[in-house]
Structures are given as structure tokens and as C-alpha cells.
Amino acid sequence: MSAGLLPTPDFTFDPEAAGACVAGVRPFRKGAYRLDAETVSGKFVVHNYGHGGAGITLSWGCAAKVRDIVRERLTTSHDTEVAVLGAGVMGLTAATLLLDLGLDVTIYSDRRPVDTTSHKAGGEWGVSVIDSVGKKEELKQIITTAYTKFKCSVGQNFGVFERPLFTPKESENLEIVRDWLPNLLPERKKCDRLPVSGPARRGFEYQTLLIEPPVFLNRLETDLAARHVPIVLRRFASRAEVLALSQNIIVNCTGLGSMKLFNDAKMCPITGQLAMLPPQPGLKYLLGRDGYMFPRSDHVVIGGTTEQKVNSEVPNKACCKQLVRGIAKWFGLAPAEPLPDTHIHHPRNAPVVDPRLAASLEDR
Structure with a gap:
């Protein structure tokens, strides 16, 4: 390694190894995520879904909004119990903050947290693959709350770390935050030479x-x-089954499940592929733009693909191999070649919050 350069990853990758290739489906909602409440058949239903690839990033902020909506409900009701649908990051964070209201909380889910799409996410904090038409001011509050909560979680055994991200071009996922909330994030730096070999x-x-x-x-x-x-494993077949729950307050964090349970035609699955390399403790930085690389304690995660209207959790091994080669080319360790599909950090057709689109995201 040359002086001043960061460690070079080991890109040895066997797509046939168990767990080496992973596919997850993002719960994207066209137009905007849903975060509101309605009364249906006497039940107070709070919807919190459709955050696409930004679920973990926005989770604490959305959970705080859910808590506030339910708190307002409690001023005119005597409810003591709440049902949360979904055990992904949206459901778990909402359940956590609802406990602040002194409610008895029960989570219903057809999957354990370890089996959810949230568990498969890469993990960079950044606003990606999300529409938010008409919700700029709300989203600014959500972003601020979420980032502040995560920042306070560093060193508290929540798996949150401060890391530098290096990218050859501006990161849309972070530039929108810098544009909307100039004082929230640390200043970015221009690099005359990115500190990687190659x-x-x-x-x-x-x-x-x-x-x-x-x-x-x-x-x-x-x-x-x-x-x-408790997390009660249960698959709901219809909205009627949901409304038959004993709890009068129901928080819907089912993501793509809302397509069926609440007839939401705006929901659109977006599948992404991940290549999982063995952990490399010496890597303490992220790479973005031509795909992404996130070194974690369990794996070095390489990903960035988007397949719109594809709802499949079957990994594409050939795609994962291409993802690895796409990052390896940064270091001069693989020939340059196009990514297998659209990717988050340099979108061609993928929905994404982008500062250049800010005018279309203004409150209307």
C-alpha cells in the first residue's frame, strides 16, 4: 500500500458460497411514502410504509411521527393497546417509540426481523430510492430526527459507526440533505486524488x-x-383480518404487504442484488457511485443494483460477480465494464431524491 492510500480490499469472491449472494426487495411507493392515519371500521390505522431504499435511514424519524400521531389520538380515546404490523426496521422502531406513550405493544409479522428486507440492507445513511412529492417539510423533520438519533447511537452497541464515504462525483443521497439541511451533516471535502490504489x-x-x-x-x-x-408470527390474508385484531390502534408497517392488505396500487417492488465478501476489519471507509462498498463487521457488502417492478428474493449470482468486478476496477484490479443494471448512486431511471429535482419535491 502506497503512503497516504487506504487499504485495498481483497476481492476474492465465490458466488457459490453460502450467503455470498443476496437479493432484497425495496418497498418503493410512487409519488411519496405513506405516513398518515385513517379510521376504518372503527379502528385507528396509522400507515408508515413505502420508503424504498431509505427505510433504515429514515426509520427513527418516521417512528417519531407515528408516535406523535398516536399521542394525538390518545387525547380523545382511552386505548391502552396498539398493534404494529411488520417486524422490519419501520415496525421495530415504531414499536420502540410507542412504548414512550405507556401503551401495551404487540408486533404482528409473517417474518422474524432476521428474515426481513431490512436485515438485508447495505446500511449507509443516505436518502435513496424514495419519492416525496409534496412532503419536503415533513421529510426535512424526519431526516433531522433520524440522523440525530443515529448519531447519538454511535458507540452504544446499535451497530452505528462514523465512516468516510469516497465518491468520484457528488452523492445524490447526501447532497439532497446538504441542500435542504445545510447544517446537519459535516462538510464534504474535495479530493484532488481519491486515497485508493489504482x-x-x-x-x-x-x-x-x-x-x-x-x-x-x-x-x-x-x-x-x-x-x-412480543412478536407474533402471523400472515394476514386480507384487510378484514387486520381489522379483526383486538387492538383499536393499528400501525401498518408492512411495506409491500400494503399492496394487498390496503389495496395500494402505488407500491412498486424494486429488487437489489448484494455480493457479500468475507469481513475485512482493516477497511474503515465506504465507496460509492459505480455501485457501492460498505465494509461491515459481518461482511464487506457490495451492491447498488435496482430492478424495478421485480419482486424476487432469488439472488442473481452473475450479477453479484459483476458488482464485485465493478468495485474492483476502482483499484485497477478488474477491467472496466458496465454494471448489470441501474444502480442507486448514479441513477438512470431509478426513482431517487436528487437535489436537481428539488423543484418537483416542493410542498404543493
């Missing part, structure tokens, strides 16, 4: 957060269990 290139350094979903979700689940919040 071809010299200019770029940027951002200070951001890395959230390790397996650690984060396990901590949330453990804390909820310690506070006597």
Missing part, C-alpha cells in the same frame, strides 16, 4: 454513518423483548 481520480469525501442492519435490528428486537413486547 487509477488516480478526483472526487469527494463525505463524513457519514454506517448502520449495520443485523446488529441494529437484533438490538431493537432484544430491547423490545426485554420490555415485554
